[in-house]
Amino acid sequence: MSEKQQRLVYSIIEFLNQSIQDGTVKADDQESLEVAIQCIGEAFNVDPSNQEQADKLSVKPATLQTIFDVFIKTRDKVGSSPSPASAAASSSRSSAPSQDEKARAEAHKQSGNTLMSSRKYDEAIESYNKAVALDPTNPVYYSNRAAAYSSKGDHLAAVGDAEQALSVDPAFVKAYHRLGHAQYSLGDFEAAANAFERGLQQDPSNVGLKSGLQNAQARIEPAGGSSEAVSPATRGPAGGAGAGLGGMADMLRGLGGGGGGMPDLASLMNNPQMMAMAQQMAANGGLASLMQSPAVANMMSRVQSGDMPSMEELMSDPSLREMANQFGGAGR
Template sequence: MSAKKYQEAIDAYTSSIALDGTNPVYFSNRAAAYSSLGDHNAAAEDAERALAADPKFSKAYSRLGHARYSMKQYAKAADAFRKGLVLDPSNANMKSGLENAEARVSEGADEDDEDEDPRQTAPAPAAAAPGGFDFSRAAEMLGGMGGGRGGGAGGGMPDLAGLMNNPQVMQAAQQMMANGGLEQVMNNPMMRNLAQQFMQGQGRGGGA
């Protein structure tokens, strides 16, 4: 370990464990070697095996906390450091580790939140066609135009001339056509209802 020959250290500790699998020092030291090589998952496993052999071996909590922190499992890292400090309250490394882990937890940076349900946190998909045309926004825009003038169509819809003369509506229509055609309108309940209201209004003679 001192010579930074970490793989050789792992091999040596593995041989030691084969001779005595009850010594927490071997597991803890091998965890340190694994961490030095960046294999934090193996380090965490060895730290836990060290604690299984001796729950009061405080250094193993330090190894475990470091491994969990390196894997961005900040809540678990904080828990490990906290338990280690119960056994060794003056350990400066574990105090610093606990402070850093708790800070990351408070920032919401923990990547091991097993309680989080992505179905509950994911934003609702936009009501848009594959080409990016937002039907919901168009429906709100068109619906908000109705009933503003006496020459409007029935059902609260604007007349055809008003639609044709509105640059926003024409731009929206052109974009809609460029992104898949009018058949996509009928796949959106809001736009389908809007179209039906418009056609009913024109049928009653409310056109331009």
């Protein structure tokens, strides 16, 4: 019995139990459903009352209902064809967007990018929706919409859009990063690692994908079921904190510095005093805790995709402001 099958069965049992608790199922039918739940659990060796198994198989914060809702929304967005890839190809052949439609789609994309910078994620999604409607053959629009969904915490929708971008263009590397980030945020580290690996097949030298793969692999439990957790923030290529910090420096080095009021992050990471502060944070566990913050993960995702946040925006985020305070506390 594979773990993926058990996770699906666990989600089904959760859905059925919730249906009993919230009154979706009539009282006369509840006893029969409870018997069915017990039979399903025994058939697949899934016991929701086992806390260790629950921690391993749960897909929270997602639920079977939300996953299904995302599938329906994604299918409705791209059409009712059973094969999104063939639908996109057919659309490209029979009704390719005109130059005017492409130009208007680009304008909506630019509007969405501006709204993203202002953290108006719902409005940005609407702009990307309009871009997709005008030109469904451009993977950038799906990828950008995936970033907007992830930014507002709807990682399931981000997975759907990233996959759609790849169905349009399997060589579009940025979509692999979007997909891996969304899967990682959902806690599906195996799926995240798979997404980063697929991206590296397209671009073997991509530093962001390499870093994402290392972080995802660090969170995957060994086959033996070891309970010892490994923090992705402290495990780098060689398994040490210094290696992880070096990887961060590599990612930041290619970004330049000073743009939009931002400091030269690469220079900061190469500064011996700054590195000493970071090493101190890593030693006391502060860096590991910080790098697991969704706000920090979102910031790194935006930076890697070229969406450099302003210093004002960074300092308005409590989590990132705390990061600045931690560095400041180590000495100026």
